[in-house]
Amino acid sequence: MGKQQDVGAADQHSASGTTDHRPIGGDADARLALAQDPTTPQMTLIDLASDPSAVVRKTVAARPDAPAQALRPLTRDHDRQVREAVARNPSSSVGNLMRLVKDDDRWVRWAVAGNPACDESIRRVMSEASDKELRGLLAESRELEPELAARLIDDASPEVRERLATHTHDPDVITALLADRTARVRKGLARNPRTTADQRSALAADPVVDVRAALVRTLELDEADLERLVDDRAVQVRLAMATSEVVPPHVREALTRDPDDMVAAAARDFRPGAGTSSAVRAPRIGHRPSSAGPGRRGDSRR
Template sequence: MMAPMGKQQDVGGSNGHGGSGAAADGATGGGVDARLALAQDPTTSQMTLIDLASDSSAVVRKTVATRTDAPAQALRPLTRDADRDVREAVARNPSTSIANLRLLVADADRWVRWAVAGNPACDESIRRVMVEAPDKELRGLLAETRELEPELAARLVDDVSPEVRERLATHTHNPDVITALMADRTARVRKGLARNSRTTAAQRSALAQDPVVDVRAALVLAVELDEADLLRLVDDRSVQVRMAMARSEVVPPHIRQALGRDPDEMVASAARDFRPGSGNSSVVRAPRVGHRASGAGRGRPGGTRP
């Protein structure tokens, strides 16, 4: 067996199975099950993996596409495979070259593009393509990148999509970005900040006085607050905010005790019945896109099956 090759360094080549699948099947021999077993076998030679990359079965090609030890000559044609699941597998493969990731991040299929965003091999050059992408979900996934370059984060602060800015607000660790987003006029962006544990005490105090109920409710569910803010919120005019406090895992016991005497019986009951870790705390989470449930691709246009 040849030693596993490192990350691909080049890009190009043909589709790899258009018209050549039968020849590849003959070269590797056996039926689909036998060829699939070869593709799964860690001792299969790299020359055989190259042949299997042009197999007539999409399942076989996808199996090759998932292998981190697959040679560049095997993965390269699979970036242009007719089956989206195969291309998605290449997009997730950490051994896929930057050149091929650059092709896949512009793929016509959204699931392929989104898979690139989660690839650990994705570097700044790919993220620069993502920040310019017309696909707002792709920019949203970029916004969730914890160690995002400051220059790219600053560009997302002004993104045209409120959803992208919300996801940036929820996930960023950059204090300058948080400060900039505190001035965002869109409530859902400030709601994202309310969930962010990296906000300062002063920023949390400002969010505790936000005019939008959803922002205040998200805040009390997500982060610890100073006593002055808690005392203000325990008498909040919104039942929604007080209910969120009653169910929050981060509200201290003496505040919950006060909520047990709330004039709204539902709030009071929720506070009295609260049990830590019982699942009462309905923490609001930012939307996350990029992973499909198993089998979600069945019947989708653009994919083929063996």
């Protein structure tokens, strides 16, 4: 994590040091260029943090070398894009992130979840949040502490538990979620490459078709499991096997003789690399669409 510099410390980006000040003037474009300039002194960045243009303030908020005196007030900026930029800044202090993870705007809160400066204290707040998506982003975190993972095992939202099941590296969490009564949670486990062979065998016998289909699309299975699934009663499962990138060639060859014409054709026509399945989706750290939406302000440069 980058370290915020206090006023008076040597400026690593300018030989003039942080106590120098570059005059601020001109229109918004000139001030924006100053905010983007890596040689701009720290004192000038502090002044630009109160610029009337939200675009200029956002640029300062996103700078990893922005001083703490600039970032702190920007966590309370009236423009959510500015606050979001602070939430993404890896140099933001824990105190700033703690304020922003409780922000009224969801995109600001979600941005905090992807910040590498997040520590256990912030993750704990996320685990207790009423925001389901924020808890879901926490569930996808590799740095999740066992205590917080245990809390998410019993989360009221099946989606949060599914995302935990898909991404967890904790064997105890995987074992606990295998007993989850919600099929979508077990489907998440069926996409998790950290499952053991025994756990995959249990998922191969799951009573829900979607779980078995997700399993054969994503994970390599023992021969005994493959032999059972190649004759699965559900066409959906056999079709998933026929088009899976991880199914061995001899199993796909057997499916070319499947009694269902669609399955047999899919097995015959399969071409490696043409599939779209993947083991685990990348964590969905919140990024707002680039187009303007309801409640979003446009360019506020003046």
